[in-house]
Amino acid sequence: MTKAMLSFYRKEYASIREEIETPAYFRKKLIRNYIYKGPVLEWYTRIKLSLEKNYQLINSIIPRNACVTDIGCGYGYLSLMLSFVSPQRKILGIDYDADKIELASHCISKPDSVRFVAGDATAFDYEKADVFVLSDVLHYLPEDKQDMLLEKCMACLNPGGKIIIRDADSDLRKRHRGTRYTEFFSTRTGFNKADENRLYFFSGRKISALAVKNGFEVETIDNTRLTSNLLYVLSRNE
Numbered sequence: 001m002t003k004a005m006l007s008f009y010r011k012e013y014a015s016i017r018e019e020i021e022t023p024a025y026f027r028k029k030l031i032r033n034y035i036y037k038g039p040v041l042e043w044y045t046r047i048k049l050s051l052e053k054n055y056q057l058i059n060s061i062i063p064r065n066a067c068v069t070d071i072g073c074g075y076g077y078l079s080l081m082l083s084f085v086s087p088q089r090k091i092l093g094i095d096y097d098a099d100k101i102e103l104a105s106h107c108i109s110k111p112d113s114v115r116f117v118a119g120d121a122t123a124f125d126y127e128k129a130d131v132f133v134l135s136d137v138l139h140y141l142p143e144d145k146q147d148m149l150l151e152k153c154m155a156c157l158n159p160g161g162k163i164i165i166r167d168a169d170s171d172l173r174k175r176h177r178g179t180r181y182t183e184f185f186s187t188r189t190g191f192n193k194a195d196e197n198r199l200y201f202f203s204g205r206k207i208s209a210l211a212v213k214n215g216f217e218v219e220t221i222d223n224t225r226l227t228s229n230l231l232y233v234l235s236r237n238e
Contacts, residue, residue, distance in 0.1 A: 018064075023054035026084040030077065033107040041075070048077060055081045057223065058133065061164060061233060064088055066130040071121050071149075072137035076104030076114075083114045092127070096120050122149050126156040135166040136229075139201045146202060147210060154214050154236075163216075163234040169204035207232050 027049055034045040049055075055078050062068060064086040070079045073093030082089055093116045095101050101118040104110070117124075121137065122145045132153040138146045153163050204220065211218045211234050221231040 021085060023056045023059050023081055023085060026081060027054050029084060029109060030080055033080065033109050034075070037103060045075070045077065052077075057221070057231065058082075058135070058164060058166070059085055061162065062089070062131050062133075066090075067128070067158070068092070068131045068133065069094065069126060069129040069153075070133045070135075071153075072134060072140075073101075073104065073116065075100050076107060076110070076116060078133065078135060079104070079114050079116070080107060080110060083111050084109070087111060087113060089113065091115070092117065092129075094119055094121060094124055122152075126152060128156050128158050130158050130161045132157065132161075132163045133166075134164070138165065138167050139199050142200055143202070146200070150210060151214065154216065154234075157236065159236075161236070165207065165232040165234070166229060167232075168201050169230050204230060204232070207234075 030049065031042070031045055035042050058078065059082060062082060065088040068079075068082060068089055068091045070082075070091060070093045073079050073095050074097070076093055079091045079093040083091055091114045093101075093104065093114065095104075095116075095118060098118040101116045105116045110116075122141065126132075134149075134153070138149070141149065150163070150165075157163060208218050216234045216236050219233040219235070221233065223231070
């Protein structure tokens with residue numbers, strides 16, 4: 001009976017945690033990791049979390065026990081948030097900016113389940129994963145490298161896994177102006193680096209065509225009015 005009661009309370013406690021400990025719950029905890037890393041970065045962190053709505057949407061798509069590869073993780077915001085919400089997740093964050101990786105690796109709240117590695121996303125030797133996340137990454141790569149990176153992710157995806165792409169759709173011409181402005185700001189201020197200061201925005205139709213070619217289904221989620229940023233969730237046809 002003691003074992004049964006212990007199991008009952010553990011399940012109830014886990015259920016309560018899942019209900020209460022949302023990305024919004026961990027917002028302050030995440031921000032505190034960047035307070036003493038410079039006032040500009042602290043400001044950027046607060047703005048980024050507000051714009052991303054604390055990554056609530058991406059968190060809701062990723063299983064709580066998934067093995068996740070966060071490509072273009074930057075300062076580690078998404079990787080850390082995903083780990084805070086569910087400690088069962090194992091997360092690898094990759095970014096070519098070694099300074100950002102060093103900063104993310106030394107965040108005081110970083111759990112052992114999160115690793116950060118500096119590397120070129122297109123040349124990286126990926127391990128198998130349940131979820132690949134590419135948030136605001138592809139438009140920094142030329143078209144041929146975009147295709148190569150996505151196909152590498154597809155090849156390393158575990159059965160039943162997902163590839164989550166958050167990027168701008170150049171087909172949405174009016175809203176795309178807002179996206180171009182924000183990306184111009186982030187690259188010119190040094191928060192993000194672009195080779196030769198060029199950006200390679202793609203068409204949403206291209207993502208759909210590439211997915212179908214490789215046997216994937218695509219769900220497109222549009223939850224913004226001011227920019228052309230969309231969320232594409234690629235799942236392999238079983």
